[in-house]
Amino acid sequence: EDKVVQSPLSLVVHEGDTVTLNCSYEVTNFRSLLWYKQEKKAPTFLFMLTSSGIEKKSGRLSSILDKKELFSILNITATQTGDSAVYLCAASGGSNYKLTFGKGTLLTVNP
Amino acid sequence: GAVVSQHPSWVICKSGTSVKIECRSLDFQATTMFWYRQFPKQSLMLMATSNEGSKATYEQGVEKDKFLINHASLTLSTLTVTSAHPEDSSFYICSASSGLLGETQYFGPGTRLLVL
Numbered sequence: 001e002d003k004v005v006q007s008p009l010s011l012v013v014h015e016g017d018t019v020t021l022n023c024s025y026e027v028t029n030f031r032s033l034l035w036y037k038q039e040k041k042a043p044t045f046l047f048m049l050t051s052s053g054i055e056k057k058s059g060r061l062s063s064i065l066d067k068k069e070l071f072s073i074l075n076i077t078a079t080q081t082g083d084s085a086v087y088l089c090a091a092s093g094g095s096n097y098k099l100t101f102g103k104g105t106l107l108t109v110n111p
Numbered sequence: 112g113a114v115v116s117q118h119p120s121w122v123i124c125k126s127g128t129s130v131k132i133e134c135r136s137l138d139f140q141a142t143t144m145f146w147y148r149q150f151p152k153q154s155l156m157l158m159a160t161s162n163e164g165s166k167a168t169y170e171q172g173v174e175k176d177k178f179l180i181n182h183a184s185l186t187l188s189t190l191t192v193t194s195a196h197p198e199d200s201s202f203y204i205c206s207a208s209s210g211l212l213g214e215t216q217y218f219g220p221g222t223r224l225l226v227l
Contacts, residue, residue: 032214042117042204042218043155088154097143097214103154 002027006102021074021105023089033072036088079109117219131191132222134205140185141207149202195226
């Protein structure tokens with residue numbers, strides 16, 4: 001059975017801190033690893049990673065994939081209160097680009 | 112680009128009624144649409160995958176006669192919850208993907224269903 005595990009499940013930090021969110025996966029016919037940010041509504045897309053070792057960056061967020069260790073991390077530097085959300089990791093595999101989601105990491109950034 | 116809309120955003124209904132939720136890709140053609148359900152403080156659970164013009168593929172444990180999915184065009188899919196019961200109350204989210212956009216799924220804003 002396909003599985004995605006995220007850690008930690010929740011995290012509380014102060015503004016300005018740097019955080020690292022972890023995601024490990026076991027997915028048949030793995031294609032790509034995706035990160036989403038979910039606030040009160042549906043998830044918004046952050047990154048899609050397909051190749052090992054190549055960092056993707058968008059502002060203060062960055063992510064990297066290790067296909068040998070079946071692992072990805074999402075880094076957020078200089079956190080802001082607006083970064084508070086649930087961060088979801090999902091692995092794409094099989095036919096139809098089906099996504100298997102982890103349970104998410106609830107990040108709370110306090111002023 | 113890659114905008115997905117859902118309607119309605121909120122619905123409250125009586126037990127036993129049917130509820131239809133629409134999912135539309137506004138600026139791209141969605142060859143595949145996905146329907147998820149999310150209970151409070153839990154992750155997204157895939158219910159079914161639908162390709163335009165063909166029958167949906169349901170995940171294990173999801174009753175296809177209860178959750179009717181129609182993907183009649185490349186921009187519209189509908190989920191009908193038939194004979195809804197209180198335990199069907201949840202947050203229903205659709206997503207869409209297109210070969211041209213790769214594997215990324217773009218999510219609609221979700222529909223909160225409350226069955227009384």
